Amino acid sequence: DIQMTQSPSSMSVSLGDTVTITCRASQDVGIYVNWFQQKPGKSPRRMIYRATNLADGVPSRFSGSRSGSDYSLTISSLESEDVADYHCLQYDENPYTFGAGTKLELK
Amino acid sequence: EVQLVETGGGLVQPGKSLKLTCATSGFTFTTAWMHWVRQSPEKRLEWIARIKDKSHNYAPDYVESVKGRFTISRDDSKSSVYLQMNSLKEEDTATYFCTRTGLDYWGQGVMVTVSS
Numbered sequence: 001d002i003q004m005t006q007s008p009s010s011m012s013v014s015l016g017d018t019v020t021i022t023c024r025a026s027q028d029v030g031i032y033v034n035w036f037q038q039k040p041g042k043s044p045r046r047m048i049y050r051a052t053n054l055a056d057g058v059p060s061r062f063s064g065s066r067s068g069s070d071y072s073l074t075i076s077s078l079e080s081e082d083v084a085d086y087h088c089l090q091y092d093e094n095p096y097t098f099g100a101g102t103k104l105e106l107k
Numbered sequence: 108e109v110q111l112v113e114t115g116g117g118l119v120q121p122g123k124s125l126k127l128t129c130a131t132s133g134f135t136f137t138t139a140w141m142h143w144v145r146q147s148p149e150k151r152l153e154w155i156a157r158i159k160d161k162s163h164n165y166a167p168d169y170v171e172s173v174k175g176r177f178t179i180s181r182d183d184s185k186s187s188v189y190l191q192m193n194s195l196k197e198e199d200t201a202t203y204f205c206t207r208t209g210l211d212y213w214g215q216g217v218m219v220t221v222s223s
Contacts, residue, residue, distance in 0.1 A: 046209070101150060
């Protein structure tokens with residue numbers, strides 16, 4: 001199975017920060033990476049699809065990028081509503097696999 | 108409006124069975140590939156099953172940990188997808204979500220607790 005190594009596992013952040021979360025794929029997954037935001041007690045919300053595409057209704061301060069096998073989610077000028085858990089997913093190959101998640105916490 | 112609603116969760120003893128249902132509306136179900144994803148109490152997400160549409164012979168796929176125990180199925184006339192879970196283990200304890208092609212819309216999730 002393809003491993004998605006996500007880092008960091010947690011991050012202490014301040015409002016207005018630029019935050020970057022990364023997933024490294026253990027083998028080539030092309031553009032087939034999604035990023036999800038999840039708040040307590042809620043379902044995951046797709047934020048980025050196909051590595052770099054902003055999902056409908058997602059604020060433009062969110063962006064996705066790819067460099068080789070490294071995939072990143074960047075949040076520019078963090079707002080309070082962005083404090084949540086974030087998960088990456090590869091869907092290039094079965095079984096689809098998620099990263100272990102990143103928890104953002106306010107300082 | 109796209110909606111997915113899971114039902115059927117609960118507390119079950121190890122070795123027993125449970126069937127989850129995901130009722131959907133607001134999109135063309137017949138061409139959608141439908142998925143089940145679960146989230147452990149530690150909040151780790153795990154994709155567990157997918158069923159393709161009729162044009163792809165309703166082909167299923169599973170993660171290794173549930174193969175032979177779980178069965179995904181669908182009823183296009185009811186716009187619903189199901190997950191039959193047999194021989195349940197304590198490690199199957201999780202919140203189970205259904206989601207569709209692209210994993211863009213998710214249900215609210217249903218809890219399954221496997222414990223004696």
